[in-house]
Amino acid sequence: MAKKTWKKSATWMAAAAVVTGIVAGCGTSSTNSQGSTSTGAASAVNAHPSVKIAFLMPETNTSPRWEYDDRPDFIAAMKKLDPNAQVIYANAQGSEATQLQQVESAITEGAKLLVVAPVNGFAATTIVTEAAKAHVPVISYDRLIQNAKVDYYVSFNNVEVGKLQGEYIAQHTKKGGTVVMLDGAETDPNAKQFAQGAHEVLDPLFKSGKLKLGYEQYTPNWDSQQALTEMQQALTRLHNHVNAVLAANDNLAGAAIQALEQQHIKGIPVTGQDATDAGLHRIYYDGTQSMTVYKPIYEEADAAAQLAYDVITGKKPPASLVNGTVNNGATNVPSVLLQPIVVTKSNIASTVIKDGFTTWARIKNPAEQQ
Amino acid sequence: MTVNIGQAKQTQTPAARSTSVFDRLIGGEFQQLPVFLSLVLIWIVFEILNNSFLTSRNLSNLVLQMAEYGLLGVGETLILLLGEIDLSIAAVSAIGGAILAVLAGNGVNPYVAIIAGALSGTVLGLFQGFWVTVLRVPSFIVTLAGSLAFLGLLFVLIGQEGTVPIMNNTINAIAGNYLPDWLSWVLVAVALLLMVWTAVRDRAKRHQLGLPPKSAASTWTKLILSAAVMIGATVLLNAYQGVPIAGLVLIVFVVLLAWICQSTGFGRHIYAVGGNAEAARRAGINVKGVRIMVFTLAGTMAAIGGIVGASRLGAASTASGGSDLLMDSIAAAVIGGTSLFGGYGSVWNALLGALVIGSIENGMALLNAPTSTKYLVEGAILLLAVTFDTFTRMRRKQLGR
Amino acid sequence: MATEVKTQPVLEVRNLRKRFGAVQALDGVSFSVHAGEIVALVGDNGAGKSTTIKMIAGVEQPDEGDIVFEGQAVRLTSPAVAEKYGIQTVYQDLALCDNLDIVSNLFLGRELRRNVIPGVVRVIDRNEMERRAIPVLNELGIRLPPLHTQVASLSGGQRQTVAVARSVLWGSKLVMLDEPTAALGVVQQRAVLELIQRLAASGRAVLVISHNMSDVFKIANRIVVLRLGRTVATFDREQVTPEQVVAAITGASAQEEVTS
Structure with a gap:
């Protein structure tokens, strides 16, 4: 869910599917480790000469992250833990049926563990039953497989994202100030979790009267045009008495700021998420956006690799890693819930830049094509 | 509507006006x-x-x-x-x-x-x-x-x-x-003059060619309505930041x-x-x-x-x-x-x-x-x-x- | 047996043949139409009336036979070519745009324009179109609602009138009408028939396809009977009874191949 705006267009991206289908559509492709000489450090894992892990991603249409971030990050992390490890990578191109097929062939190829980001969390129970038949454990990656006995879950904490945004608003809004909330697409379960987290923080303040909730609206499809209209109407309705805007992501924040600028309202806290170049530009150069929430993908890939390695070598994952549980309707899934990071003007360098997530040049001119 | 086609004269049929107001609204x-x-x-x-x-x-x-x-x-x-x-x-x-x-x-x-x-x-x-x-x-x-x-x-x-x-x-x-107020008014004035001029010239032309005149009521109603909408909208929008x-x-x-x-x-x-x-x-x-x-x-x-x-x-x-x-x-x-x-x-x-x-x-x-x-x-x-x-x-x- | 007309016919077709796959649609159609004359083309369904008209209108081309227009053999390779010679067709479906007014239909595809900015901006000159239409309508004694009336709101007879008026407006020498009175009320039928007569009286040659024997006998000078793609009889109206014509249409009569 790194780029929410990609999501709605998933179904439209037939063309891209065709192109990427040539790369990954024909089933699974193995990435084998090179060389079999073992170093001293790796001797411990020689007992498992054929550690095979399947890394099964959902699509390439709506977000390039699976292909360009998760895949290389996970493989690199895995190699670091065991140079002999084999990672079977496959991408389901948005098809639940394809993903199931990929699961089956991965098991046939001898995968000892599946790391799966389901195409559809609610239609992925069969994946878990298939794996259970072969006694292959399943780690649910980024998106939780619902209503099935999943072994582990690795993800950023969506509720926490909302809490971080809510806390920022709580700390930076003047007493008695009026808050506008733009929550994102009602049909997106993640959007509901963001809103839930934000409300957990802000509701007590609304109740006590420390802050006022002036206007709250979902934005169909995360459409910025729609969000702009909503923000304009919120300002009209509230006669410009708006002291903070909790926008669920950077695109909504951009729309809200556009409406605020039309009314010459400046210097009020506006939140965001995804650490987009446009959002970071507004934070660093314009000062119109206050913060964004950054979710470093490599952390997620590292955690999944570490967890996979522990499970496959029969170690119990440390409590520092598996730090919670999430109920998926069938069981309480032991989970790695990663902490998203608040990025403000002061820590851009030490976060997104340091991680190579983006560059100063791109923040300076987000329109420039890489 | 008349059905007599056989008369040896091309005339306007007054009967065309006898249709109900509603029919005229949807028809024309x-x-x-x-x-x-x-x-x-x-x-x-x-x-x-x-x-x-x-x-x-x-x-x-x-x-x-x-x-x-x-x-x-x-x-x-x-x-x-x-x-x-x-x-x-x-x-x-x-x-x-x-x-x-x-x-x-x-x-x-x-x-x-x-x-x-x-x-x-x-x-x-x-x-x-x-x-x-x-x-x-x-x-x-x-x-x-x-x-x-x-x-x-x-x-x-x-x-x-x-x-x-x-x-x-x-x-x-x-x-x-937004347009400066004066510019919006100039545009409105030009548009209205153009409309009036077109209407007047058309009537003159029809008269000159010996054609039956168009309904004056409908022409002027249209003009007055257009003028009202244009002026009204411009006043309203100029009261804020302009057009x-x-x-x-x-x-x-x-x-x-x-x-x-x-x-x-x-x-x-x-x-x-x-x-x-x-x-x-x-x-x-x-x-x-x-x-x-x-x-x-x-x-x-x-x-x-x-x-x-x-x-x-x-x-x-x-x-x-x-x-x-x-x-x-x-x-x-x-x-x-x-x-x-x-x-x-x-x-x-x-x-x-x-x-x-x-x-x-x-x-x-x-x-x-x-x-x-x-x-x-x-x-x-x-x-x-x-x-x-x-x-x-x-x-x-x-x-x- | 028909009246001998001294003048050269406007249209003469000789021995037209046309085959569509296995079907011999026309198998020898010959007749002529003179200026000022109304010729009715009659026959049963499938006798070849429509195919004949389409060939004269340039929609279809014959496999064999000649179309002679004003004394010259012509090749009517397209409707545009036929129109150039002065052949206008009023089809049964009238080919009017219901959503446009009478003037626009009269001048459809041939709108008169005037310059606003010479060479750059040209607009439709409605007034000029109306001015030109009125004398033509008067000549034929056509009475219509105001010319800016939408055709959709006209009666069937009025629509037929518009279609006919359009054919006249474009300088036709021969007007062909396909079932002009079908689907009209009695009063309207009479009006349309009168219009067709005035069309002929104005010196144009008129070819009418009709099923309606009483119409045919009211207006036609001559009656050409087609059966199974062949001209089987040409009658002078004055010298024939409806029974004889019907007999020729159905083939019950031996009195075939009457020459004109």
Whole structure:
């Protein structure tokens, strides 16, 4: 869910599917480790000469992250833990049926563990039953497989994202100030979790009267045009008495700021998420956006690799890693819930830049094509 | 209506005036009236529910909010007049906005970027028109396929980030700036003088040629109504920050296309092809040429709408082409009374339809109504509009036989 | 047996043949039409009336046979070519645009334009179109509602009138009408028939296809009977009874191949 705006267009991206289908559509492709000489450090894992892990991603249409971030990050992390490890990578191109097929062939190829980001969390129970038949454990990656006995879950904490945004608003809004909330697409379960987290923080303040909730609206499809209209109407309705805007992501924040600028309202806290170049530009150069929430993908890939390695070598994952549980309707899934990071003007360098997530040049001119 | 054809004299039949007021409304020059009345009703309802609705500030917002799908709706109206449909206009508008944003972001002159953005729509429209007309693939399929492919293209243009911000002041001024008061009044005065001059000259010309005069009442009513609307709107908008440039862009294109439709041979041919393509073909009209031209025009209008939309948002994004934009645009055309079966409707109606849709969205957002309510109300109004269209079609037929 | 007309016929067709796949649609059709004359083309369904008309209108081309127009053999390769010679066709479906007004239909595809900015902007000159239409309508004694009335709101007879008026407006020498009175009321039928007579009286050659024997006998000077794609009889109206014509149409009569 790194780029929410990609999501709605998933179904439209037939063309891209065709192109990427040539790369990954024909089933699974193995990435084998090179060389079999073992170093001293790796001797411990020689007992498992054929550690095979399947890394099964959902699509390439709506977000390039699976292909360009998760895949290389996970493989690199895995190699670091065991140079002999084999990672079977496959991408389901948005098809639940394809993903199931990929699961089956991965098991046939001898995968000892599946790391799966389901195409559809609610239609992925069969994946878990298939794996259970072969006694292959399943780690649910980024998106939780619902209503099935999943072994582990690795993800950023969506509720926490909302809490971080809510806390920022709580700390930076003047007493008695009026808050506008733009929550994102009602049909997106993640959007509901963001809103839930934000409300957990802000509701007590609304109740006590420390802050006022002036206007709250979902934005169909995360459409910025729609969000702009909503923000304009919120300002009209509230006669410009708006002291903070909790926008669920950077695109909504951009729309809200556009409406605020039309009314010459400046210097009020506006939140965001995804650490987009446009959002970071507004934070660093314009000062119109206050913060964004950054979710470093490599952390997620590292955690999944570490967890996979522990499970496959029969170690119990440390409590520092598996730090919670999430109920998926069938069981309480032991989970790695990663902490998203608040990025403000002061820590851009030490976060997104340091991680190579983006560059100063791109923040300076987000329109420039890489 | 008289049936006597045998008399050896060409005369005006006074009996033509004996039809009911209603029939005259749906049959002729005042076909916009029902939509206009609904609009007034919608405004009254929203004003009662929230007294910020009819403020000049909110109406100024409304103009900005509706400019994009107003422009798209105008293009779609031309397509509907042919009895075709274009499902790709939202995607084309996104492409227009994206090309604008990417070019401007890479330091291209803003005017060049605007023209390139608009031309991208011309090219895509021409391509689709060719496909529909020459290869005879139904427009529904061609433009559906087009909308998919163009969104693919959009992702390529915009890149991984999903959003390309526009930081050029010239471009952002389209939807961000307003006309100076004096300029808006000069434009209103010029427009009114032009209208009066045209009407007076036409009457003189008819008199000179010995033709029966047009109804003076209808001519002057039209003029007075137009003057009232123009002056009223200008007063209101100037009371806030002025006439938004985006609103001017919308009006200019509506006037231009309405003029093309009503006064040029090409416009006549659009109606002829939509009314009876076979008759048009037999009359020697280049039916294929008209079709291709209309798709090209609609594509251009979509891209221009996309430019206004991108300017309003200050960004182009991969989300631009989706969502409600397509539905809003088609609804604007249809609510305005343009028939889905071709041949009936006008560009002015699309403007009224866009005002209706815009007012509902504006009002619902002002009331902080949930998305569900908004969709329900819009759906109901669209259904009523199309039902009215079907009903008037039947009535026109009955009148004829 | 028909009246001998001294003048050269406006249209003469000789031995037209046309095959559509396995079907011999026309198998020898010959007749002529003179200026000022109304010729009725009658026959059962499938006798070849429509195919004949289409060939004269340039929609179809014959496999064999000649079309002679004003004394010259012509090749009517398209409707536009036929129109150039002055052949106008009023089809049964009238080919009107219901959504346009009378003037626009009269001038459909041939709109008169005037310059606003010479060479750049030209607009339709409605007033000029109306001015030119009125004398033609008067000549034929056509009475219509105001010319800006939408055709959709006209009666069947009025629509027929518009279609006929259009054919006349464009300088036709031969007007062909396909079932002009079908689907009309009695009063309107009479009006249309009178219009057709005035058309002939104005010096044009008129060819009418009709099923309606009483119409045919009211207006036609001569009656050409087609059966199975062949001209089987040509009658002078004055010298024939409806029974004889019907007999020729159905083939019950031996009185075939009457020459004109």
